[in-house]
Structure formats: C-alpha cells, structure tokens
Amino acid sequence: MWRCKMVDLLIRILPVSAWKDRLIQWHVPGCAACSEKLAAREEAMSVLVQERELVSVKDFWPVVNRRLRSGVEREAPPSRPAWQWVSVAAGLAVVILTSLWLNRAPFEEASADLTQKLQIDYIRIGDEPARAYVFQPKGVNMTLVWIEKDGEGE
Amino acid sequence: MNDKHMSDRDLVQACLSGKVDAYQKIMERYSGKAMALALNMLRHREDAEDVCQEAFVKVFNNLDRYDPQQDFKNWFYTVLYRRCLDHMRKRKRFYSFMVKFRNEPDLEAALMRQGPARNPGLDPRLLEVLSPREKMTLILWANEGYTGEEIASVLRCSPSTARVNLYKARKKLKAMLEGEDVALQNG
CATH class of the missing domain: 1.10.10.10 (Winged helix-like DNA-binding domain superfamily/Winged helix DNA-binding domain)
Known part of the structure; x- marks a missing residue:
C-alpha cells in the first residue's frame, strides 16, 4: 500500500510526462488496488454521448456547401492596396518617430528644469505628518515621490 | 469507383481536384462522430452544431495542407478539438463579461448550468x-x-x-x- 501511495505522490510531483508514464506502466498494470481506482472503458462510455445515441444529426452539408461555394471562407492573399496602406502607415510612423527623436534633447532639458523646481514642503496623511522621499534617477526623464506615514516600518 | 468505397484519401484528392461534392461524402462519414465528440466536449447541442460546421469548413479550406501519410480522421479530430477549445474560451469570456456587465455574481453559475440542462442523460x-x-x-x-x-x-x-x-x-x-x-x- 505504501508503494501505491509513493507512486501516486511521484505522479503528482514529477515534472516530466515520460517519467510519470514510465512509473504508471511499471506499477499500475500489476497492482489490483491502483487498477481498481481507474474507470473502465464501459464506465467512461456510460457517461459519454455515443454516436448511436444521437437521435438526429443536423445535415451540415447545405450550409457548408453554400459557404464553400461562395468562396468567402477562403483566406485570400493580401491585395496590393492593403500593402500600399501598410507601407504608407509604416512611412508615417518612421517620420513621426524620427521627429520625436530629433526633438528629444530640448524636451529633456525642459523637463529637467521642471524637476529642479520640484519642492515638497510639508505632507500630512490622516492629519499626521508624513515622510516624503524624492528620487530622481540619472539619465531618466522621471521623478519618483515616495510618501509614507511617519513612524511606519520602524 | 463507388463513392461509398472510396477511402478518405481518395475523397480528399477528389476535393482537391475541384469536386466539391466529394466533400459531402466525407461529411456523411464524420458528421455523427463529430457531433458526439463536440457534444461531449461542450455539453450543448447548438454549440456543438456550430463547432462541427466551423470545423468542416476549416478542414475543407485547409485540405491542401493535409498530409496523406496521416490518418484523415485524426487530422479532422485535431481541427475539431481546437474549434471546441476556441469555443470554450469564447464562452468563458462571454460569461465573465455578462457577470461583470450585469453585476450579478451568481449569473455565471446560472449560465453554466444552462448547458448541461439541455442534454438530459449526461x-x-x-x-x-x-x-x-x-x-x-x-x-x-x-x-x-x-x-x-x-x-x-x-x-x-x-x-x-x-x-x-x-x-x-x-x-x-x-x-x-x-x-x-x-x-x-x-x-
């Protein structure tokens, strides 16, 4: 019994299917207790719908035939106008990105001026004084302000 | 050769040579099996019919990709299984959306219960x-x-x-x- 439990545990924790499969093949067929815990084919069939149980199956042909003959379903290769649109959009994107990149330096300078002016005099959370930390990473156009209640984390 | 005795591969070849009607024979062979499989997966008759229909169209449109070395039935089941998975994902998204939209936490469970109820015996x-x-x-x-x-x-x-x-x-x-x-x- 301990062997069955060990096999069951290993099947749960082993990371590779091939190992699990080997373990199952090695232990389960020869173990009556483990084999009894597996549903037989007849039991599985009893909970599944069988083809013969279907009273009537919808005739798919009329609808499918209509769709096939209409040819709408076939995936047509992209037409030339579509490619033209794509190339125009790509060209515009290149122009926009280039202009943004060219204007990058003045923008950084302007934002640097703004961050230099950033000043926090007094902060309160829930009517109590709070601590404020201002982080300005170098080379990044960003300022982080961290605020926490005074005395927290101590 | 009588269509009934033609193999799946022969029927596929006939379809690829432009005989669309040959596909009807393939569908006659697999409609029942496909429906049973989809019904077991989805537990909803209308959904199963939709998925089967989509799978048949998809298979026909990709017949040129079919490898004759492979069993046609297995290839068809692969397509059908993936359509079922797609449908289950869409259904799940729809139920989640409906729950959020109507703000009724029990709606999802109620909607999920509708499916099985339409298939007594399962x-x-x-x-x-x-x-x-x-x-x-x-x-x-x-x-x-x-x-x-x-x-x-x-x-x-x-x-x-x-x-x-x-x-x-x-x-x-x-x-x-x-x-x-x-x-x-x-x-």
Whole structure:
C-alpha cells in the first residue's frame, strides 16, 4: 500500500510526462488496488454521448456547401492596396518617430528644469505628518515621490 | 469507383481536384462522430452544431495542407478539438463579461448550468472535473478505442503525455463515479 501511495505522490510531483508514464506502466498494470481506482472503458462510455445515441444529426452539408461555394471562407492573399496602406502607415510612423527623436534633447532639458523646481514642503496623511522621499534617477526623464506615514516600518 | 468505397484519401484528392461534392461524402462519414465528440466536449447541442460546421469548413479550406501519410480522421479530430477549445474560451469570456456587465455574481453559475440542462442523460458533474485535454483523451479512448499513440497524434503531444492524461482522466472519473469529491484535487 505504501508503494501505491509513493507512486501516486511521484505522479503528482514529477515534472516530466515520460517519467510519470514510465512509473504508471511499471506499477499500475500489476497492482489490483491502483487498477481498481481507474474507470473502465464501459464506465467512461456510460457517461459519454455515443454516436448511436444521437437521435438526429443536423445535415451540415447545405450550409457548408453554400459557404464553400461562395468562396468567402477562403483566406485570400493580401491585395496590393492593403500593402500600399501598410507601407504608407509604416512611412508615417518612421517620420513621426524620427521627429520625436530629433526633438528629444530640448524636451529633456525642459523637463529637467521642471524637476529642479520640484519642492515638497510639508505632507500630512490622516492629519499626521508624513515622510516624503524624492528620487530622481540619472539619465531618466522621471521623478519618483515616495510618501509614507511617519513612524511606519520602524 | 463507388463513392461509398472510396477511402478518405481518395475523397480528399477528389476535393482537391475541384469536386466539391466529394466533400459531402466525407461529411456523411464524420458528421455523427463529430457531433458526439463536440457534444461531449461542450455539453450543448447548438454549440456543438456550430463547432462541427466551423470545423468542416476549416478542414475543407485547409485540405491542401493535409498530409496523406496521416490518418484523415485524426487530422479532422485535431481541427475539431481546437474549434471546441476556441469555443470554450469564447464562452468563458462571454460569461465573465455578462457577470461583470450585469453585476450579478451568481449569473455565471446560472449560465453554466444552462448547458448541461439541455442534454438530459449526461451528468455534467462527472466530466466537469476533467480538463479539456483530459476530456478529449477520455472521449477518444472510450468512444473511439484510441491508443496512447493515436490520442497523441490528435492532441499533437507525446504518447507518454497522452497516456498520463488518460490515467488522470480515468482516475478522476472513477473517483466521481464512486462519489468522491475530486474537484479539490484539481488544483
């Protein structure tokens, strides 16, 4: 019994299917207790719908035939106008990105001026004084302000 | 040659040479099996019909990609299985959306209950514990008599993975049949 439990545990924790499969093949067929815990084919069939149980199956042909003959379903290769649109959009994107990149330096300078002016005099959370930390990473156009209640984390 | 005695490969060749009507023979062969499989996966008749229809169209449109070395039925089942998965994902998204939209937490459960209710004779709880992959494995094994290798060719996984999935599915089903609650073991 301990062997069955060990096999069951290993099947749960082993990371590779091939190992699990080997373990199952090695232990389960020869173990009556483990084999009894597996549903037989007849039991599985009893909970599944069988083809013969279907009273009537919808005739798919009329609808499918209509769709096939209409040819709408076939995936047509992209037409030339579509490619033209794509190339125009790509060209515009290149122009926009280039202009943004060219204007990058003045923008950084302007934002640097703004961050230099950033000043926090007094902060309160829930009517109590709070601590404020201002982080300005170098080379990044960003300022982080961290605020926490005074005395927290101590 | 009589169409009834033509192999799947011959019928596929006929379709590829422009005889669309040959596809009707293929559909006649597989409509019942496809419907049973989709019904077992989705547990909703209208959904199963939609999925079967989509799968037949998809298969026809990709007949040129069919490898004649492969069993046509397995290839068809692969397409059908993937359509079922797509449908299940859409259904799940739809239910989630409806729950959020109407702000009724119990709606999802109510909607999920609608499906099984339309198929008397099928106890939904018994298959609910299985993942879609385990469910498909069990269906192919029980209804089609597939081996691990054949299941693997449908699910596009290794035979050992297919056999492990089958082991898990059979174990969960047995536990459910014996009244044990294995839902908690799924996690």
